[in-house]
Amino acid sequence: METYDALLASITPGSGETRTIFDPATGGVVGEAPVHTVADLETAVTAAVAAQPAWAALGHDARSAALFKAADAVERSAEELAQLLSREQGKPLNGPNARFEVGACAAWLRAAAGTPLDPEVIVDDGETYAELHYRPIGVVGAIGPWNWPMMITIWQIAPALWMGNAAVVKPSEYTPLGVLALVKVINEELPEGLLSVVSGGREVGARLAEHPAVGKLMFTGSTTTGKAIIRSSADTVKRLTLELGGNDAGIVLPDADPKTIAEGLFWGAFINTGQTCAALKRLYVHDDIYDAVCEELTTVANNMPMGNGLDENNVLGPLQNKAQYDIVANLVDAAKASGARVLLGGNPDPGQPGYFYPTTLIADIDNNNPLVAEEQFGPALPIIRYSTIDQAIEYANALDVGLGASVWSPNLTAAREVAARIEAGTVWINKHGAVDPRVPFGGAKQSGYGLEFGVEGLKHLGVPQVING
Template identity: 60%
Template sequence: MTLLDSVSVDPRAGRPIPDAATRETIGYAPVHSSAYLDEAIAAARRAQPTWDAIGHVERSRILNDIADDIRANADELAVILSREQGKPLDGPNARFEVAAAELWTRNAADTRLEPEIVFESEDGRAEVHYGALGVVAAIGPWNWPMMITVWQIAPSLRMGNTVIVKPSEYTPLSVLALLAIYNRHLPSGVLTSVVGDREIGAALAAHSGLDKIMFTGSTDTGRRIIEGSAHNLARLTLELGGNDAGIVLPGADLSQLIEGIFWGSFLNSGQTCANLKRLYVHESLYDEAVAELATLATEVAMGNGLQPGNLLGPLQNQRQFDTVSALVEDARARGARVVAGGTPAPELGPLFYRATIVADVDDDARLVTEEQFGPVLPVLRYSNIDDAIIRANNTEQGLGASVWGPDIDEAKTVAQRLDAGTVWINQHGTLNPLVPFGGLKASGYGQEFGVQGLKAVGAPKVISH
């Protein structure tokens, strides 16, 4: 039996899940009730003390075994992911995401978290130790469903917590396939999935049996989770939307940087929270940058993810396709210049939208003020760096940003003035499992990855003597 067959339920008891590219049904996801949710959390609560008691060494061994198992099943996982989410197998897409799921699982296993000595004198000493919180809810998105689920569950498990996973209703099968591999190695009750629509997600966030909620998704949904968690006082880690700005400084060598700028924006067909969403280019380089980006957008291979060579896939769902289309049309109606793309690609499939570069767009266009989450990049002109920084910071969100230029010290000076949790120089969106990641403003709070990520799912305890 394949992994997909093992997680797909009887059609009479489930909800059809379409192939993102063709819209043909690829399987059926379970639809769980609030009673099922109650039972899952109760089972997680019962399993947690024993899981915590086995200790870090044994939990790390198990997580490394899981990472090995993910690698052994990487091809099958990548095909499920490509079909359900839409991202191609090739390039920084489905195979890349499965490899990242393995890497972050292994990193959670191997990262050391030592007690911290925060005070020491002849009269005494104070140490901070980190233990398990209890039961963690992991509520994931549809854009990077496997990778981001691992960001949530692997450190939680390592710290001795049990976990309830609620995958996006758009991409449940890929997550269930990943969890099936995890659960080959875990005791019953330690890692459980609850599948359904937003109602079951809301019920999970407000459940009294939780100690921690980790959520990646939109800012609006994050606000509702905050409201729901007021009833259980669960700790929160929220990675919410982003409207990341990039600034290209005078003197930048576009021949060396333009591909990095392009993929910083168009990775996963633009469907990434920390993608570059707005590009501010100095007037001396503006026309060159627009022309080179348009060339890349026109030439990039787009199509069904299972076909070799394709690097961009469809929008994952109709709602996102409609959003992207509306934002481009609004910019066009305001007089913006669409220099590449700007239209759907129905010959490829129902939800394909051509890679699009928009120039001469107003700062108050919806394409600039809202997160497009699709294969569209607005390019804006500036003449004064102070003005560019003000415009880049003029958003309620603050997930990431980037600065592109030849002088690293100058770029660092600009980076210090940008309101973002991460600022990259001559790159955008690159992540490292050892480097903390999180947002500012309405992009959420809390950090993931490395030591900081383990602390985020741990309970600090001060021991003084």
């Protein structure tokens, strides 16, 4: 375990071009990140190609043991990693935020390492015998986002490594330091060259997507960038797992208890200050309990402190960057101009340092309003009335994205019937965004394709091979 300063110093380049990373809560300098080039990427890919065969040859048990040790290493440096994450990304240490994210990194490493993937007998009828195996792909490229930079990197690389692949990571330009530090810690337990980080710009990501030596690319980010990656990867027929933008709907059925569900609704929408692909971003509430849900949700939201993430009292932080702040502010301003009712927030303090946008709840808003129809990715939730279940489902399914959704009701049978009619990769009941390393996760429609987590996630990081005879 290193001190925070030692960990930061270990990833700060001694020479070459750097990018200054600023704290989105204060504007202060967090550190200097290397600006890697396409030539650096080529070096990393070459090293990965060289290291991968020996890693694959170790077998599942030895690879699992190494990943369990990597999880231990993450836990030894957990507080230092969380401090860096809070400074760089902005999320508070407490609540479902920085310490939670670092803990999830260790948990997902262990989950991947402990999930068996045995050969499957497809046919055995006395005449034909066929088995399905999954072989390593080779080199996996991983392009991550700025909202959960450490955790999503682990989601990408842990199963890739367990399946016998090498990995090259390209972090977001907004949050490279945390990923560099995380991989540095993990590499204490891995062979040299197997896992590397290339902290560069768009040209590095574009080259990774088209690189002929990269057999699989995993990407979490916007739908627009995902489409560009699809085009870039076409010439090499690269395998892809794409977790793209979402605008998740939640439907509250008329028999739900507003007070009981209010805190779950809040965290479904405002986890990581709303900066989560699978956060609740549109809330549909039946007329019968609409006012009560608005009242209870406002009460909960009022009691959730927002501020500098290093303050142990806070559970909400700033937007990570100015561009995202402007998106949220513009969408809320448009909603206010349309006559929608502001229950809470919507009034940022221009004199406050950092990219803080107050927790905002907007009621009596039209379903076609931009705050509803466009992904806000921040701490502003529109609450829309509906009169019939058919109307709510029509509203929920109207957009061209479908990452997650939720249904809220004490009647699980009724909730599951509604869930089955929603066009989304995951529909939660009485919760939202609760991912589990054992449960496959992926999007529908333009929210992407491919699965992560569990046995199915491992399969997506291997090449299927049938042995017949």
